[in-house]
Amino acid sequence: MKETNNKTKELQDLINSLISQHNTDGPFFYDEGVCEILYVPIEVGELRVFHHKPQDIKTKRPVLFIPGFGTSPWSWRYFSTPFYQKGEYYFLETREKTSSKIKKSYKTKMSVDQKSQDVGEVIKYLQLDKQDFVLFGASYCGGVVLNGLIKKYFTAPTIINFDPLESFKNHKKLAATLTLFPPFALSLLKNIIANILLIGMKNKLQKERIFDYLRNADAWKWRKSGKDNLKFDIEDSLQFIEEEVSIFHGPLDRYHPDFVFENIAAKMPLGRYFYMNTADEYRELLAGIIGYEFSKVTKENGIPESLQPFEIKDIRKKEKRA
Secondary structure (H helix, E strand, O other): OHHHHHHHHHHHHHHHHHHHHHOOOOOOOOOOOOOEEEEEEEOOEEEEEEEEOOOOOOOOOOEEEEOOOOOOHHHHHHHHHHHOOOOOEEEEOOOOOOOOEEOOOOOOOOOHHHHHHHHHHHHHHOOHHHOOOEEEEEOHHHHHHHHHHHOOOOOOOEEEEEOOOOEOHHHHHHHHHHHHOOHHHHHHHHHHHHHHHOOOOOOHHHHHHHHHHHHOOOHHHHHHHHHHOOOOEOHHHHHHOOOOEEEEEOOOOOOOOHHHHHHHHHHOOOEEEEEOOOOHHHHHHHHHHHHHHHHOOOHHHOOOOOOHHHEEOOHHHOOOOO
């Protein structure tokens, strides 16, 4: 027991050291002059991409980061701080986000599968498919990345995920709620809906994130997303992913139980699982640190030395938890 406690403390000290190195205030990626703003053409419109490429790059390859469902730039503002004036990254906002310029039509798709196809188009447009780069998905868009790998829409030299979503089974209530109201009603009722969804949630920071999501929500896009994603579930298809995928899990909360992500990694033939526990206030910064550490090494280098201690070995030998 003493040896286990010492190892836990050692890992916590490593995380604290990484956090302290990069825990600085702004500027954030959406601040004026920090990034070039691109609009990448897709089938029914354009997606916004923030691109940061400092003159004196200290890293070895770019990162394409795709944040979770409906998130605003504000909610991921700390992701960019480790890269500022050091590393190149692209911050891609998927089609359900307010910034996307897409055709408003009942034929416009908002499914995970369509967003996976969008990611493939963006990778080609940015010509990342012709170089060494890191593909990094988070939460819902971690599921978008995994689905794209299953369907062979794209691949990447290095693929990492932060708390990915592999199914809507635990989010059907939210998805169904979004389909109940026409867009104008959702716009009027979104604060009430938020309060209902947050009943019993004690995590103040998680509440702030969710209120920010809803404050910036495009009601039509969200309603269509709810309808198109009700049946999303790739749990049984993870076995068909041929690439090595590193799954990272950070702070615990209602929507991110640790065993879910360990099981996702275990179901992929080449899945790897890393657990980096820290305070919830550092969730986005932690994701940025992970991406930055991978940008400092090439594909041939594999897992950055700084992150190796956090890997949980032999995940496929463990009895799967429900």
